[in-house]
Amino acid sequence: MNDLLRIDGISKKYGDKTVVAKESFCVKQGDILGLIGPNGAGKSTSINMISTLLLPESGKIFFHGQDITSRQIEYKKSLGIVPQDLAIYEDLSAYDNVKFFCSLYYIRGKELKKKVEEALTFVGLWDKRKELPSKFSGGMKRRLNIACGIAHGPELLIMDEPTVGIDPQSRNHILQTVKTLNSHGTTIIYTSHHMEEIDALCNRILLMDNGQILEDSDKQSYKDKYAKKGCQTLEDIFLYATGTDLRDMEE
């Protein structure tokens, strides 16, 4: 498989604190990469640099072998984000929410309508398309949040903890959605604190801590390596590799 995304030595500091320290990794086309790490590991900062919200202090990011800074608009057209915090308009219907965000990716007319319908059907909200999100349950809002991020058909999709605070049925639906998207050719970077989700979805694992990459390998190799050390589940591996101490917030 080709490298869809190549991160080459990116770093970021806030004041004296190094949040991301010269990390390099690749995301191959068709991967579901599980980006995991404790609080403060640098996951969100890495995602923000990949999504161009933050400029890295050093290093470069390449998409299809080309530096994204020189073709940001083209890159963004191929990128989809499902943020951790809900980012939807409570005062627009589900349909209008998806339509608006999809239209920002230069999609118009019949194609726009088609993509909106596909996205809403995909997440199981087509029947609720005329309703306002203020009337939705938490799970429905999360699904709408996903629909807004995938409607334009991105090549690379970043999902930042998409299943926070929802019931098992909705979570199961979302996980199925992720698998289906991937089977249709979308490459996914998936972050979560639920190791069972990572285990169920991802074929590759990237473990970060203190701004550095601890592990970057396919899931089976990752498991095999730590099985010798007595770790049976991904959660065991996580706690073994990063420790069990609490990660208090720094001022």
Next chain:
Amino acid sequence: MKNFMPILQLEMKRRSKDFFIIFYNIIFPAIIILLLGYLTSKSYGTEFTSYEYYSIVMIPFCLLMAIISIAYAAQDEKRLKTAYRFMTAPIAEAELVLAKSFSCTIMLTICSLIILGIAKLFFHLSFHGSFGFVAILVFSESIAVTGIGLCLGLACKNFFIIKNFLNLPIMIFGFLGGVFSPVSSLNPVLSSIINSTPLTWINRGIIYSIYGSDHTILLVTSGMSFLLGIAAILFAIKFFKREEFF
């Protein structure tokens, strides 16, 4: 009322740390007094300067403008997403409203007294022995402003619409009350409109008290402001809307 003191302490801390509120109630009035005083300095003599005039009229006006910030302060918990904790704790609505009333009134009174001090020091406003009376009026107006603001923030259903336009009618009251330039008319209709503005009476009360040694208007206005404030606070307690707070 066991929870009153902890909530009051929290509210006092919050008010004193809000730099914008302090800016708006101390620095902004001082700037406007300076600006208006300087702008109109040529139109006044030396016995009574423009700076003295605008010191007198600007303080009640800026106090009135504080209705907006009080109304927002009433919804702090909603904004900070801590309202749920307040609603599920054994806190009476009265405790919450009273704590906010006390903290806002104290803050507004202190800010206004500071402005009066600045006016005396830098703009040479002389109180002719009536400082105490003016302080009473300032305190009463603070209570009224607090009461109205809390009513709007906690007991008013359409606050999200009203909050946007609060400052415009207050500005109109200001124009009519002589805040930007002295206003009067012999026309009975226009005169009634001018006299219907609370700021007209407040400003008159202060001027009569300082320069005429007649405290009647000031004391009546203070009394009415005080009663209005108390009534508004009681209204806010009685008609406290959980959905606005939460």
Next chain:
Amino acid sequence: MGCIIIIKNNFKRSFHKKTGFLMNLLLPILVVMLGIAANHVSRPSFILGVIGEDTLQNYKNVVNALQNTEGITIDKANAETIKVDTITGKYAAIVEFTGDEFEIYSVKDETTISSLDNLIKTYIKNPEPLEIEEIIGTAMSISKRTVGFIVLFLMITSTITASLIIKDKNNGTLKRYKYSPQKAGTYILGNFMYNFSITYFQYFISVSLMTILNISIGISYPNLLLMGLWATALATSFGNCIATLFRREMYATLFSTAAALVLSLIGGTFIAFEYMPKLLQYISVISPLRWFIDATANMDQGINWFSNIQIICIISVMIFVLLVISIFINKKNRVVTFSPDQ
């Protein structure tokens, strides 16, 4: 095209709460009308208080002459409240006649008191009414004050309309917008155009109502509508700029009120430019209201709006600068705050 998407989206968002939208749309019109009315009410006038015995010949002659003097209104004053009446502005000055003498009480400047003194002395000798422009002082024309008020109010109300930008910042949708290939400028321009259409509608209704109700301010209706385009564009760019600066609606509203008030003061809304201290006359060039009031002075004489080319250019530059600042701030705004990863 991106701007059109933003405009359509903002209208859809506003329409969903129809009552709220209508109130937001119509309430400012009411307030602007009240402001115009208040302006008419609060225009400075020279009301002279007189105290004296009706039997005094001087008193009768002078009062008669003053009553017939254009620009002066006479009223019987109360001898016990002379000082407070002059300070509150109930009377611009009080003249007390005792025998052949008179005394003037006023807080006005020496020049005005001296002019009044000379006038009364003249009237004592010869009670023929005279022209007394120098006494009236700093009064501005109705049209200038009204235009100043309207622009002031528009600046405040358009910040309210621009609060959608603040909502977007807080609910995460601006962040989502920034993920897309759309430019920061498109977002600002889209919001600007949405705000412009709402604010101009409010302006148009206010001005039309003024015309229907025959509240004349000395400027023709077409001129008002044309000037309104620039006034609205300025108010809208100002409102958008304020909204991009703050994360809380309260701060944006209060700051816009304060800034608009200061700009209107230094722009000459309350005191005629010619009567302002020299230093403030120089500073007033930064205030857009100064230029609108200057244009109004020209339009008062029947000149049409487009003859004020220099003023139109200056205001247009101000609008452009405010828009650029908004775009720059929007671009630089951190939508992600550093916090430990979840």
